[in-house]
Amino acid sequence: MSSLVVLSNEKGFNLARRTAYLLNAEFAVIEQKTFPDGELYLRIPLDVRGKIVVPVWSIKEEINNDLISLMLVLDTLWDLGANKVISVVPYMPYARQDSRFKDGEALSIVTIAKLLRAVHSDYVVTVDMHLHRIGDPRFVFGEKIINVSGVDAIADYIKNRHPQLGGKAIVVGPDEESEQWASRLGMLLGLKWVVLEKERYSAEEVEVKLRESMPREAEKAIIIDDIISTGGTIESTVNLIRKLGLNEIYVYCTHPVLSASGLYKIVSLGLADYACTNTLPSPISTIDVSGVLASSIKSLA
Numbered sequence: 284m285s286s287l288v289v290l291s292n293e294k295g296f297n298l299a300r301r302t303a304y305l306l307n308a309e310f311a312v313i314e315q316k317t318f319p320d321g322e323l324y325l326r327i328p329l330d331v332r333g334k335i336v337v338p339v340w341s342i343k344e345e346i347n348n349d350l351i352s353l354m355l356v357l358d359t360l361w362d363l364g365a366n367k368v369i370s371v372v373p374y375m376p377y378a379r380q381d382s383r384f385k386d387g388e389a390l391s392i393v394t395i396a397k398l399l400r401a402v403h404s405d406y407v408v409t410v411d412m413h414l415h416r417i418g419d420p421r422f423v424f425g426e427k428i429i430n431v432s433g434v435d436a437i438a439d440y441i442k443n444r445h446p447q448l449g450g451k452a453i454v455v456g457p458d459e460e461s462e463q464w465a466s467r468l469g470m471l472l473g474l475k476w477v478v479l480e481k482e483r484y485s486a487e488e489v490e491v492k493l494r495e496s497m498p499r500e501a502e503k504a505i506i507i508d509d510i511i512s513t514g515g516t517i518e519s520t521v522n523l524i525r526k527l528g529l530n531e532i533y534v535y536c537t538h539p540v541l542s543a544s545g546l547y548k549i550v551s552l553g554l555a556d557y558a559c560t561n562t563l564p565s566p567i568s569t570i571d572v573s574g575v576l577a578s579s580i581k582s583l584a
């Protein structure tokens with residue numbers, strides 16, 4: 284097998300370095316700066332000719348810049364003679380726009396997939412990609428995308444950190460799409476799960492409702508979701524659960540997008556614990572998914 288190189292942008296540093304360590308790969312952060320007019324300068328600081336290269340790109344806040352830098356890297360790697368490129372985009376941006384909700388809207392994730400195909404990438408690996416309407420990322424990205432889950436790492440974290448949690452706890456998914464994560468977490472922890480119904484009124488305003496009754500024995504709740512952005516979904520879910528009399532509440536998610544006052548909201552909710560995975564950097568990215576990424580990369584290398 285050709286030798287492996289893991290590259291990352293600054294934001295992907297933590298996750299990429301851990302992944303490189305598990306793969307016993309060379310590791311470097313790309314050199315990037317922004318010119319006064321806003322254009323990006325980018326340089327790959329090591330020799331990639333003939334190697335399997337794994338760019339790990341955490342995309343957050345300056346999403347469009349981060350995407351362009353990924354495109355520049357992918358095209359440059361091809362040009363510099365990399366043997367195979369396995370792009371890791373732990374959080375796939377634009378995935379929530381996977382449908383035309385109003386006439387004339389852009390199908391953003393379809394365009395992003397086309398752009399990633401246009402620059403060279405043999406495989407794309409992503410984590411808990413949000414594809415509510417489409418379901419399977421392969422419908423948009425083709426066969427060469429692998430969508431792994433952060434839920435097993437979240438379950439391990441909960442088992443280690445809260446071994447006492449069990450029996451009287453229930454796993455709660457805030458909306459229909461979260462059933463996949465709530466059911467997996469419930470199975471891994473040996474707990475029942477319920478899934479709520481969510482209505483979104485605006486970017487920050489959501490309402491969640493029970494769609495089935497809460498099991499009587501439930502005394503504590505573990506909320507699981509794929510994304511915390513404004514924190515509106517989690518806040519509304521916590522409020523509903525408290526009204527039902529469950530006061531010990533734990534919140535976990537894969538992607539800490541944490542836009543607007545998302546972090547402040549989560550920290551202020553008086554939760555028993557909260558944590559997200561390190562697909563994106565944040566003060567609460569304490570659950571490591573490098574193990575699941577490394578296994579998936581090994582299978583493709």
Ligand code: R5P
Nearest residue numbers: 508510511512513514515516
């Ligand atoms: C949406 O369906 C996702 O699964 C999340 O529930 C949502 O993106 C969270 O966003 P926010 O924190 O802004 O409510």
